[in-house]
Amino acid sequence: MPDLGKYAVEVLSAYGASLLLLALLVLVSLRRGRAARSALSEAEREGHRDA
Amino acid sequence: MSIWQYANPVKFLTLSARVQPYLWASAAAAILVGLTWGFFGTPDDFRQGSTVKIIYLHVPSALMAINAWFMMLVASLIWLIRRHHVSALTAKAAAPVGVVMTLIALVTGALWGQPMWGTWWAWDPRLTSFLILFLFYLGYIALWEAIEDPDTAADLTSVLCLVGSVFAVLSRYAVQFWNQGLHQGTSIPVATGGRTVADVFFYPLVLCMVGFGLLFLALVFYRTGTEIRLRRARALRARALKEL
Amino acid sequence: MIALLLRDLRLAFRAGGGFGLGLAFFLIVVTLVPFAVGPQSSLLGTIAPGILWLGALLACLLSLDRLLALDQEDGSLDLLLTAPLPLEAVVSLKALAHWLTTGLPLVLAAPFLGVLLNLPGPGYLWLCLSLALGTPALSVIGTFGAALTVGVKRGGLLLSLLVLPLYVPSLIFGAEVARRGAAGQPLETPLLMLAGITCGTIALMPFASAAVLRLGLR
Numbered sequence: 404m405p406d407l408g409k410y411a412v413e414v415l416s417a418y419g420a421s422l423l424l425l426a427l428l429v430l431v432s433l434r435r436g437r438a439a440r441s442a443l444s445e446a447e448r449e450g451h452r453d454a
Numbered sequence: 455m456s457i458w459q460y461a462n463p464v465k466f467l468t469l470s471a472r473v474q475p476y477l478w479a480s481a482a483a484a485i486l487v488g489l490t491w492g493f494f495g496t497p498d499d500f501r502q503g504s505t506v507k508i509i510y511l512h513v514p515s516a517l518m519a520i521n522a523w524f525m526m527l528v529a530s531l532i533w534l535i536r537r538h539h540v541s542a543l544t545a546k547a548a549a550p551v552g553v554v555m556t557l558i559a560l561v562t563g564a565l566w567g568q569p570m571w572g573t574w575w576a577w578d579p580r581l582t583s584f585l586i587l588f589l590f591y592l593g594y595i596a597l598w599e600a601i602e603d604p605d606t607a608a609d610l611t612s613v614l615c616l617v618g619s620v621f622a623v624l625s626r627y628a629v630q631f632w633n634q635g636l637h638q639g640t641s642i643p644v645a646t647g648g649r650t651v652a653d654v655f656f657y658p659l660v661l662c663m664v665g666f667g668l669l670f671l672a673l674v675f676y677r678t679g680t681e682i683r684l685r686r687a688r689a690l691r692a693r694a695l696k697e698l
Numbered sequence: 699m700i701a702l703l704l705r706d707l708r709l710a711f712r713a714g715g716g717f718g719l720g721l722a723f724f725l726i727v728v729t730l731v732p733f734a735v736g737p738q739s740s741l742l743g744t745i746a747p748g749i750l751w752l753g754a755l756l757a758c759l760l761s762l763d764r765l766l767a768l769d770q771e772d773g774s775l776d777l778l779l780t781a782p783l784p785l786e787a788v789v790s791l792k793a794l795a796h797w798l799t800t801g802l803p804l805v806l807a808a809p810f811l812g813v814l815l816n817l818p819g820p821g822y823l824w825l826c827l828s829l830a831l832g833t834p835a836l837s838v839i840g841t842f843g844a845a846l847t848v849g850v851k852r853g854g855l856l857l858s859l860l861v862l863p864l865y866v867p868s869l870i871f872g873a874e875v876a877r878r879g880a881a882g883q884p885l886e887t888p889l890l891m892l893a894g895i896t897c898g899t900i901a902l903m904p905f906a907s908a909a910v911l912r913l914g915l916r
Contacts, residue, residue, distance in 0.1 A: 405494060407504040410569055414507050417565040418493070421511045421558045425669070428554045432677050439683040446690035589863040596859055600850045601914075609913035610846055614860065617842065617906050621864045624895070628867040631888070632874065 461538035463682045470675045477672035484665030492658035508566040510659055514666035515558035519587060522552030522670060526594070527619050530612035540682065542608035545615065546598055547677035551670055553591040559584050579630045586625050590618045604685060699783060699791060706795035709768075720757040720800045721807055727753040728811045739816040746815035747825055747876030753811070754804040754829055755836060755865055761800045762840040762861065763847070763854045765792055770848050770915075779915060785908035793834075793841040793904070801833030817880060824879020828892060832872035835896040838903045839864045845910040868895055 407414050460466045492510035499506035529545035532538060563581045568574055575581075597614055601607035731749050732742060769775040778788050808829055809822050817825065843861035847853035871892040878885040 405504070407507075408498070410503050410505045413565045413568055414504050417508045417511055417562045418489075420561050420565075421515065424554050424558050424561075428551065428673070432550075432673055432680070436676055436680040439680040439687070443683040443687040443690075446687040446694075449694060450690050586863055586866060589859070593856075593860040593863065596856055597846065600847070600853065600856050606849075606914055606916070610910060613906060613910050613913070614846060617864070617903075621867065624867045625863070625870075628870040628891070631891070632870045 458536075458538075461536070461540050463540055463686070466540050467679055467682060470679050474672060474675050477668055477675065481665055481668035481672050484661055484668060486665075488658050488661035488665050492655070492662065496655055496658060502566075502570065505566050505569050506655065508562050509655065510662045512559060512562040512566055513659060514663040515555045515562065516584065517663055518666045518670050519552055519556040519559050519584065521667070522548050522555060523587065523591070523615075523619070523622070525674075526552065526615050530615040533608055534612050534616075539608070539685065540678065542612065543681040543685065544674060544678045545611070546608075547681050548670075548674045549591060549595050549598070551673045551677070553588065553595065555666070555670070556584055556588045556591060560588060577633055579633050582629045582633065583622075583626050586629070587622060590622055594618065604688070699787060702778075702783070702788065703791050703795055706792060707798060710795065710799040720761050721803050723760055724753050724757040724804055724807060725811065727756060728814055731815065743816040743818055743880075746812060746817040747821055747880050748873045749815060750808055750812060750817070750825055751829065751832075751869060751873040751876055754801075754808065754833065755869055757804055758796075758800055758833060758836045758840060759858055759861060759865075761796065762844050763857050765796055765841060765844040766848045766911075767844070767853075775848070775911075775915065779911065785911060786904040789841055789845065789907040789911065790838075790900075790904045793837045793900075793907075796840065797834050797837040801829075801837055805829045805833060820882055821876060821880025824885065825876045828872045828875035828879070828889075831875075831889075831892050831896055832868045835868045835899045836865060838899045838907075839868075842903050842907045842910065845907045845914065848911070849914055868892065871895065 460469055489510055493507055496507070498504045526545040526548050529541045529548070533542040533545070560581065563578075563584065564575050567576055567578065567581070571578075594611055594614055597611050598607050601610055728749065731745075731753075735741060735745070766775060769778065779785065781788070805826055808825055812822055812825060840861055843857050843864070846860060847857045850856055871888040874888040875885050875892060878888065
């Protein structure tokens with residue numbers, strides 16, 4: 404860890420907050436993507452069943 | 455075959471599946487290397503001390519915040535003119551990415567400015583413009599959520615994006631007029647694309663900017679795929695209900 | 699066309715039409731400000747131009763959701779869409795009716811409320827002028843927002859979220875005219891910008907509003 408001097412709090416908070424926000428964005432996107440895939444396959448299955 | 459072939463959802467999904475692994479991998483690599491290099495491998499600034507390290511987060515995110523909105527604008531125009539659903543859905547998919555980028559730009563901008571300005575928030579013209587952009591993003595996303603019919607939602611949000619873009623530019627100038635005070639060409643923490651930045655900071659910064667750009671692309675491809683699937687599932691369910 | 703305008707005006711003035719509501723809200727907001735910031739007249743005098751502009755802007759916002767929603771509910775909006783009058787003219791008339799029943803009364807009431815906030819003498823003229831110049835833009839922009847949310851149930855909050863960022867340029871320049879006028883400083887630049895924004899929005903926003911109505915009510 405480099406010596407951040409008196410600005411350690413600001414710099415580390417900036418990195419922490421940014422990485423956290425990016426991680427949340429990616430995770431929420433992935434979760435929604437998986438839900439969409441399962442919703443689609445379920446809708447397709449039901450379509451074939453009724454056909 | 456032109457780029458318009460990807461207006462076909464199936465073709466888009468095929469392209470997306472092929473391209474995404476490379477996008478995710480290169481984005482992760484660029485961001486990791488860029489941030490590590492910037493954080494550990496660059497010196498402190500004479501005036502700003504170690505806070506200059508925030509540049510590797512602030513500039514790329516601010517850049518992507520603007521680019522995301524611009525991409526949404528183009529996609530909205532394509533939807534209004536050529537009615538390609540994929541285009542409307544890419545705009546819808548990009549908005550949350552843009553809003554997060556804007557938020558990162560705001561938070562890092564405030565944290566960067568705090569040691570220099572002495573307050574946790576200062577109504578600096580640039581930061582204020584990003585705050586207004588944040589509000590535009592929120593309105594856009596809220597409108598998508600509020601309208602039931604997907605095509606109507608696409609139409610209305612597209613017009614909002616167009617009108618919003620005009621007002622965003624107008625606001626930029628209004629805000630500059632409103633607060634010319636704080637930054638009359640003095641040490642502005644926000645560098646303009648790296649030109650005013652010394653070489654030793656420049657290269658890791660460019661790498662981070664590239665990384666954020668690749669991450670944006672990866673996320674938009676992935677999220678558009680999500681929207682396409684959701685739309686198709688909804689259509690299938692509606693058809694099933696009609697046949698009952 | 700005149701008939702349409704008169705109809706809207708009459709509806710606004712009827713009981714439940716909300717005519718006095720904007721004025722009352724303006725008064726309430728101005729009354730609340732000293733409670734929030736303290737009664738020192740010097741402070742109030744400094745912030746008076748901005749507070750009065752902000753109060754007028756928020757009061758304009760209040761009456762926007764009834765602009766189109768009532769017509770949509772009773773079906774008259776669909777009639778207007780198919781009427782021989784161009785939709786752009788219809789929305790312009792609606793915006794004009796909104797300004798006549800909301801913006802204009804605010805302009806006239808502002809000096810009285812300026813007294814409450816210890817507005818400096820030279821400020822009265824410029825406050826009224828800037829409001830008179832700026833509130834038409836607020837009506838026209840507000841009509842666009844109302845068109846976007848016309849189909850959304852209880853869309854008042856969404857309407858505010860969409861419209862308030864669009865109000866920022868008018869607010870910045872309008873309040874600046876009022877502030878500089880009160881302080882006796884030169885104000886040509888913000889005055890021109892304010893006028894420009896109002897003229898531009900009056901000319902262009904009706905097309906966007908009409909397009910939105912057509913798209914939204916297909």
